[in-house]
Amino acid sequence: MWLSPKAAHQRLADLTHHTAVPAYLDHVNRYTFAAATHVLIGDTAVRGYKHRQQWRFLDRDIQEAGQRFARLGIDPGDLIDAGLDVGAPRTWRCRVNGWVFQATHESAFPWSAGALPRGFTGQQLPDALTRGTIASTRPLTLMTWSGKAWLIPRAYATMLDRAEEVEAALATHDTVCSGCGVPAGERWRSSSATGFVVLCPSCAAQTSRPYTGHLRGRRYTKWYAKRSRADVFLCRMCPEPRRAMYWDHCHSHELFRGPLCVRCNNAEAGPGFIDRPGAVEHLLQCTGCRAQRTLPPHHHGDVVRRLAVLPPCEACSHEPSRRWFCVEDDGSVSARFLCYRHQPELDCSVTVPVQEVGPLVRRFVGEALDRGL
Numbered sequence: 001m002w003l004s005p006k007a008a009h010q011r012l013a014d015l016t017h018h019t020a021v022p023a024y025l026d027h028v029n030r031y032t033f034a035a036a037t038h039v040l041i042g043d044t045a046v047r048g049y050k051h052r053q054q055w056r057f058l059d060r061d062i063q064e065a066g067q068r069f070a071r072l073g074i075d076p077g078d079l080i081d082a083g084l085d086v087g088a089p090r091t092w093r094c095r096v097n098g099w100v101f102q103a104t105h106e107s108a109f110p111w112s113a114g115a116l117p118r119g120f121t122g123q124q125l126p127d128a129l130t131r132g133t134i135a136s137t138r139p140l141t142l143m144t145w146s147g148k149a150w151l152i153p154r155a156y157a158t159m160l161d162r163a164e165e166v167e168a169a170l171a172t173h174d175t176v177c178s179g180c181g182v183p184a185g186e187r188w189r190s191s192s193a194t195g196f197v198v199l200c201p202s203c204a205a206q207t208s209r210p211y212t213g214h215l216r217g218r219r220y221t222k223w224y225a226k227r228s229r230a231d232v233f234l235c236r237m238c239p240e241p242r243r244a245m246y247w248d249h250c251h252s253h254e255l256f257r258g259p260l261c262v263r264c265n266n267a268e269a270g271p272g273f274i275d276r277p278g279a280v281e282h283l284l285q286c287t288g289c290r291a292q293r294t295l296p297p298h299h300h301g302d303v304v305r306r307l308a309v310l311p312p313c314e315a316c317s318h319e320p321s322r323r324w325f326c327v328e329d330d331g332s333v334s335a336r337f338l339c340y341r342h343q344p345e346l347d348c349s350v351t352v353p354v355q356e357v358g359p360l361v362r363r364f365v366g367e368a369l370d371r372g373l
Helices: 005-016 059-070 091-106 154-173 202-208 221-227 262-268 279-283 289-293 297-308 354-370
Strands: 037-042 043-046 049-051 054-058 079-081 150-153 191-192 195-198 246-250 253-258 322-327 333-339 346-352
Touching: 005 059, 037 059, 037 154, 037 297, 043 054, 043 059, 043 154, 054 059, 079 297, 091 154, 091 262, 150 154, 154 195, 154 297, 191 202, 191 262, 221 253, 246 262, 262 279, 289 354, 297 333, 346 354
Parallel strands: none
Antiparallel strands: 037 043, 049 054, 079 150, 191 195, 246 253, 322 333, 333 346
């Protein structure tokens, strides 16, 4: 039986609520499986599955992991030094040490890390940190300050060490190309209809083919997008072969543009996309934008950034430290500038009216078409 992450969390909580170390899965969300195929419940790896475009667990996997975890028999009174001050980077000790450091250096917290009262417990730290999860458990709630060091149950620390070994082995497995079996690295881990897969550029080029524009000018519909699968093509934007996942389309004209991988599809919705190589050419695969010499409104801020000549801030002769270009509801673009060299910081803004934005966009697209895009 399939369980949603919420149902799996409740199942695991029911199985472990009576133990000294309850387990939780409320940290699992749709981004959890982007870097790993499994989640850890103690030192047991439980695989996630993509079922009907939603991430799920198998009920039997959750029950087996929960029952094994409940049998660990952790004695909360058998304590050892957690060794947080010697934790290597990216270990559970390093993560917990970072949480403690964050808590004890907040201005509202009355003590420093080395001046906590003896017997102080991790449960007394801010709730946002005590909910920090490692191996589906919450370490801070089990820790006590001895006056010189943080103490943690011996068996629990041993279990976390084993969990790290399991996680390291899984991390190696999750970066192996599913096509040729060669380690390909995390950057080639991509989403698919059935979950995340790793395909090196060579294998991606063999399993998918370049898109030749057969849907150009066709109106986008979910029915047609499912009928013609995007993942049989390569991403149009990636410089090296990568399998596509989605049919990108223009939301202004509802026309197909082409297949993109998850990363490129997400990037198209954000700022700075038109600065990427091939981005303008891809946007102009929409025949509506090409004919009207325009781009979707959320790209207008970047066009203004590229072409508009804005008046300098009278109070500052420096190059602005940061700049934002935000498209407003009426089509105008607000340009905001921030200079850190001033004390206090100088913050000023300029609004480019919609009457000026339109000609800038048409000029930008016209120049792109003149270059043969």
